[in-house]
Amino acid sequence: xxxxxxxxxxxxxxxxxxxxxxxxxxxxxxxxxxxxxxxxxxxxxxxxxxxxxxxxxxxxxxxxxxxxxxxxxxxxxxxxxxxxxxxxxxxxxxxxxxxxxxxxxxxxxxxxxxxxxxxxxxxxxxxxxxxxxxxxxxxxxxxxxxxxxxxxxxxxxxxxxxxxxxxxxxxxxxxxxxxxxxxxxxxxxxxxxxxxxxxxxxxxxxxxxxxxxxxxxxxxxxxxxxxxxxxxxxxxxxxxxxxxxxxxxxxxxxxxxxxxxxxxxxxxxxxxxxxxxxxxxxxxxxxxxxxxxxxxxxxxxx
Numbered sequence: 001x002x003x004x005x006x007x008x009x010x011x012x013x014x015x016x017x018x019x020x021x022x023x024x025x026x027x028x029x030x031x032x033x034x035x036x037x038x039x040x041x042x043x044x045x046x047x048x049x050x051x052x053x054x055x056x057x058x059x060x061x062x063x064x065x066x067x068x069x070x071x072x073x074x075x076x077x078x079x080x081x082x083x084x085x086x087x088x089x090x091x092x093x094x095x096x097x098x099x100x101x102x103x104x105x106x107x108x109x110x111x112x113x114x115x116x117x118x119x120x121x122x123x124x125x126x127x128x129x130x131x132x133x134x135x136x137x138x139x140x141x142x143x144x145x146x147x148x149x150x151x152x153x154x155x156x157x158x159x160x161x162x163x164x165x166x167x168x169x170x171x172x173x174x175x176x177x178x179x180x181x182x183x184x185x186x187x188x189x190x191x192x193x194x195x196x197x198x199x200x201x202x203x204x205x206x207x208x209x210x211x212x213x214x215x216x217x218x219x220x221x222x223x224x225x226x227x228x229x230x231x232x233x234x235x236x237x238x239x240x241x242x243x244x245x246x247x248x249x250x251x252x253x254x255x256x257x258x259x260x261x262x263x264x265x266x267x268x269x270x271x272x273x274x275x276x277x278x279x280x281x282x283x284x285x286x287x288x289x290x291x292x293x294x295x296x297x298x299x300x301x302x
Contacts, residue, residue, distance in 0.1 A: 002028045002100040004295050005091050007079045008238075010037025011281050012271025013106035014063040015288025016295075021070040023296045028100070029067070029074040030093060036060025037108050039281060043124040047133060048281050059281070080241050084264050102266045102295040105246070105254060106288065107238035109272040109279070114146060114231055118202040126208025127229050131155035132280065138163050138228040144211055145169065146199055147232035153177040153185060155232050160188045167224055169194045169213060194224070202229060237273045249275055260291035268294050 004020045006013045009031035020027045029035075039045070042056030051059070068074075077093035082103055091098045111129040113119055119127055128134040131145070135158055144167040145155050152168065153175065160166045168185070173195050175182050185191050196217045203210035203223070210225045237252045247255040247263040256262055256274040270287035272279045 002026045002098065003299055004028070004102050004104060004292070005030060005089070005098055005100040006104045006106055007082075007091070008037070008106035008108055008271070008273075009035040009064075009074060010106060010108050010271060011039060011060070011063065011284040012108070012288040012291075013037075013104070014060075014067050015285040016104050016106060016270055016292040017067040017072045017288075018063075018070065019289045019292035020296065021067065021072055023292070025296060025299065027067075027072050028098060029072060030079050030091065030098070031074060031076055032078040033076075035064045035074065038110070041123050042133070044137070045133075045281065046136065082242055082245055082267065084245060084267065087266070089266060101299050102268065104260075104288075104291045104295055105239070105242060105262070105267065105269045105273060106271045106291070107273045109235040109237040109253075111231065112234040112236055114199060114233070116199065116202050118204070119231075122202060122204065122208050122229075125206065126204065126227060127202070127231065129231050129235075131158050131230050131232070134228070135159050135230075136162070140164055141227040142225065143167070143228035143230060144194075144199075144224060144226045145230045145232055147234075148172060148175045148177065149232070149234070150177040150181065151234075152232035153181045155230055156185055156191055157181065157188075159230070160185070160191050163228075164190065166191045167194050167226065168192070169197055169199055169211075171198050171216070172196065194222075197222075199229075235272070235279075239273055258290065260287055260294055266295075266298055268298075 003025035006029045009029045039056040081092040083090040139162045142165040146169045148170040197213045197215045200214045201212035253275045254269045256269045268291040270291040271284040
């Protein structure tokens with residue numbers, strides 16, 4: 001019987017473990033794959049306060065070592081169900097059942113991929129899914145963004161401030177993003193719209209050197225020379241196993257505000273898997289702290 005079970009050992013989950021353990025609670029982390037989450041694939045992190053430059057793997061490993069030193073237990077297994085039994089919660093994995101007083105869901109979200117050859121190979125070598133994380137590496141260079149929603153428009157606006165040229169590639173003529181944001185982008189001389197088009201190939205040997213784009217209306221293929229490719233076609237929250245219990249929005253993100261509380265008493269959430277505006281390392285760590293403190297408070301008064 002654990003005080004807190006945390007589902008997911010990314011930045012949010014491990015940050016929650018730190019705060020739970022430091023409050024004297026017994027903590028179990030259940031992780032399907034490996035600790036760290038997606039940040040372990042990032043070669044350089046330069047936007048985390050207090051750290052000028054650190055690799056994603058080093059950042060995650062430091063967090064992992066910290067929670068182990070504090071006494072956290074981590075088991076690698078896939079969580080397939082959470083059962084609410086009032087004061088007691090049951091967490092079912094693919095090979096065991098665990099009981100606890102409270103649960104923190106910190107499963108994160110995965111980037112929706114274009115599905116192109118070299119895409120995953122070039123992550124950190126020109127391919128990125130986070131303009132605010134990696135955009136500064138492309139100052140004065142040409143980049144492309146793929147997408148048609150608000151995220152793509154926001155990324156294009158952000159990158160246009162310091163990149164030479166920003167190609168915005170969208171498979172349709174009309175964007176899903178806000179009209180006001182789109183109009184501001186159209187006023188920027190260094191933003192080039194590539195509409196009714198899809199990226200068919202990523203060019204380069206060891207890093208991104210360009211893309212091939214196919215225009216669906218004209219049938220023409222065009223080569224665009226760029227140094228960075230930003231993919232903004234959506235993310236997939238890893239909450240499918242909990243949707244029969246926890247309220248989610250239409251995209252599958254767990255409904256929770258800044259207090260990280262779900263619709264179920266004693267079940268909390270943290271990080272990229274919840275409804276929020278900004279998904280960064282700093283906000284994941286913040287969520288972890290908030291969720292853990294809320295769980296500790298719940299355990300004290302239940």
